Amino acid sequence: MPQSTPTATTLLEAAVKYLETELMPTLDGYYRFQTRVTVNVLNTVRRELELRSAQAQAEHARLVAILGHDGEVEALSVELAERIRAGAISIDDPALRAHVRQSLADALAINNPKWLTR
Amino acid sequence: MSSEDFAARLQAAIARHVGAPGTIHDLQRLTGGANKTTWSFDADVAGQREQFILQLASPRANDESNPLAGVSPHLIAEEDARLMIAAVKAGVPAPRVRAILKGDEGLGAGYVTERVAGETLATKILREERFASARATMAKQCGTILAAIHRIPVAEVPFLMKLTPAEHIAAQRRIIEFYGFHSPALELGLKWAEQHAPRNTRHTVVHGDFRAGNFIVGENGIRCVLDWEIGQSGDPMQDLGWVCVKTWRFGGKKPVGGFGTREDLFEAYEKASGQVVDPAHVRFWEAYGSVRWGIGCFSMGTRGTEEVGIERCAIGRRVEEPLWDFFNLIEGRD
Numbered sequence: 001m002p003q004s005t006p007t008a009t010t011l012l013e014a015a016v017k018y019l020e021t022e023l024m025p026t027l028d029g030y031y032r033f034q035t036r037v038t039v040n041v042l043n044t045v046r047r048e049l050e051l052r053s054a055q056a057q058a059e060h061a062r063l064v065a066i067l068g069h070d071g072e073v074e075a076l077s078v079e080l081a082e083r084i085r086a087g088a089i090s091i092d093d094p095a096l097r098a099h100v101r102q103s104l105a106d107a108l109a110i111n112n113p114k115w116l117t118r
Numbered sequence: 119m120s121s122e123d124f125a126a127r128l129q130a131a132i133a134r135h136v137g138a139p140g141t142i143h144d145l146q147r148l149t150g151g152a153n154k155t156t157w158s159f160d161a162d163v164a165g166q167r168e169q170f171i172l173q174l175a176s177p178r179a180n181d182e183s184n185p186l187a188g189v190s191p192h193l194i195a196e197e198d199a200r201l202m203i204a205a206v207k208a209g210v211p212a213p214r215v216r217a218i219l220k221g222d223e224g225l226g227a228g229y230v231t232e233r234v235a236g237e238t239l240a241t242k243i244l245r246e247e248r249f250a251s252a253r254a255t256m257a258k259q260c261g262t263i264l265a266a267i268h269r270i271p272v273a274e275v276p277f278l279m280k281l282t283p284a285e286h287i288a289a290q291r292r293i294i295e296f297y298g299f300h301s302p303a304l305e306l307g308l309k310w311a312e313q314h315a316p317r318n319t320r321h322t323v324v325h326g327d328f329r330a331g332n333f334i335v336g337e338n339g340i341r342c343v344l345d346w347e348i349g350q351s352g353d354p355m356q357d358l359g360w361v362c363v364k365t366w367r368f369g370g371k372k373p374v375g376g377f378g379t380r381e382d383l384f385e386a387y388e389k390a391s392g393q394v395v396d397p398a399h400v401r402f403w404e405a406y407g408s409v410r411w412g413i414g415c416f417s418m419g420t421r422g423t424e425e426v427g428i429e430r431c432a433i434g435r436r437v438e439e440p441l442w443d444f445f446n447l448i449e450g451r452d
Contacts, residue, residue: 037432044435077302084305091309100303101445107438115439118369 012046047110055106062099119224121145127224128159128172135217136230137163154195154347158233169233170216173198174226186296190289191279191326191350195219199229201275201323201349208270210263211342234342236334240368243335244376252339257378259340260328260361261386267343268322268354268391275323278351283315286352287406290413297420303441304416307409310448314402319353320393326350328357329366330375358383358395359403364443364452365411405447408440415440 006014019039027035056073063076066089071079080096083089089096108115119127125142132140143160148171157172175195193201196218205212213231221227243249272278281289291308326348334342360366362373362380370376374383384395419434446452 034428037429041428041432041435044432078300080302081300081305084302084309087309091306091313096302096306097449100306104303104438104442104445108442111435111438115442118364 008049009046012042012049016042016046044111047113051106051110055109059099059103059106062095062102066095066099124225129161131217131219131223131225132161132163132170132230134223135219136161136168143167154228169235171213171231171233172225172228173231174219174228186293189292189296191281191348193277193347193349195227195229197275197277198347198349199231201270201278201346202231204270204274204323205267205343205346207274208266210266210270211340212346213342213344234334236336236341238331238334238344240330240366240370240376243330243333244368244370248337249335252335252337253377255339256333256335257372257374257380257382258386260374260378261383261388262390263340263343264325264328264354264357264361265387265390265393267325267328267357268320270323272321272323272351275349275351278323278349280321281350281352283317283319283353283356283402284312286356287311287315290410293413293417297417299413299416301416301437303438303445304409304412307406307412307441307444310444311402311406311409315406316353316355316399316402319355321351322354324350324352324354324356326356327360329361329363330368330377331366353403354393355395355399356403356407358387358400359405360407362400362404363407363411363440365408365440401447405444408444408447411440412437412444 016039019035019042024032024035024039060073060076063073063080064070067076067079067083080089080099084091084096091097105116125145128145129140129142132142134140139162141162143162145157145159148156148158154176155174157174158170159172160167160169162168173195199215199218202212203215206214213234215229215231217230219225219228219230237243237249243252287308290311294304294308325343325346327345328343332343332345333340334344361375361383367373367376372378373380380397380400384397384400387393388395415433415435415437418430419432419437443452
């Protein structure tokens with residue numbers, strides 16, 4: 001099925017532009033703050049649409065390498081969390097540290113890219 | 119309840135507990151949190167107009183059906199007020215309690231304190247020129263104030279939940295299990311905390327949420343320390359670490375609340391308490407505090423949109439910020 005146009009990313013950009021440039025200047029106090037949060041949330045959704053698919057592929061490859069078997073990325077991540085909890089993998093393991101660090105950087109690239117450079 | 123009824127009940131409560139006639143002026147709702155609502159008002163008391171704050175517990179704040187009730191510290195309104203009274207007695211700049219509501223005032227559980235003028239917004243305190251000399255002194259003030267908090271006799275506040283560092287971590291583990299989180303980063307953080315938890319620590323009153331954002335600041339520095347509702351007793355170094363957590367620097371560059379240095383904080387604390395501060399011990403609480411705040415973000419973002427609205431949902435997406443800071447701390451990259 002061909003992708004509908006405008007793309008989801010374009011729709012989100014248009015919504016953000018309206019909220020930021022037309023609506024926000026008319027608001028103050030509580031409503032201005034809530035609209036600011038709404039703009040941030042829509043930008044997060046846009047970055048997730050743009051970035052997550054490639055991130056998930058790389059995450060999958062890292063998880064398969066650490067755990068030694070294949071599976072869905074979410075299930076593998078749950079399994080890794082359980083292994084850490086059970087003490088079955090050392091928290092000083094370099095591959096584990098690198099994986100968790102990269103996963104956090106990926107999530108921040110979506111949720112709040114500015115935090116990475118603070 | 120209509121706003122006229124509310125003001126009338128408040129006037130009766132002020133007349134009864136503080137002084138007649140208790141006529142209310144400028145009643146304004148300041149915040150409505152999940153656990154409490156805060157009101158500002160003036161009242162005529164014995165021929166003078168005085169400034170007050172009213173805190174009311176939300177009906178569900180101490181809901182016994184909450185499966186996590188009792189897992190981590192949370193004071194009911196009367197205990198919160200009694201802790202602030204003990205703090206003032208020990209020389210801490212805490213809100214002065216003028217009335218503890220008994221329940222028969224028709225307002226619910228809560229208390230009335232004197233209102234202290236000043237700024238609480240950390241971003242303003244960090245940026246505005248008028249707070250420049252306040253910023254220069256606040257890390258030292260934090261040390262002196264924390265020493266006073268840690269001197270409050272535990273026997274005066276026997277209702278505080280007692281938590282060793284290991285018990286503190288175990289409580290966070292139960293919260294994660296309740297929500298069913300499966301995050302490798304959180305598990306790594308909690309495992310690190312379990313392995314590095316300090317042992318044989320002192321046991322004192324702990325504020326629990328001593329940080330920028332919970333201070334009323336004037337041009338000369340901290341005037342009042344707010345938000346005592348997660349007061350507890352345990353390792354006092356917890357408070358020194360929490361005030362350094364990067365989230366509470368609000369974009370400021372300096373480690374103590376964005377405004378000061380650890381050296382100033384520790385030196386003032388040592389001078390006022392007579393206790394030696396081990397920077398590595400404080401660092402544990404800063405690192406573990408980051409993990410704990412990550413769990414806090416996770417919990418807030420999980421409670422459902424009908425209950426919390428967009429702001430809380432957005433906080434759920436902030437979970438990686440403190441976990442990233444945690445990693446930088448334990449790997450020496452901060």
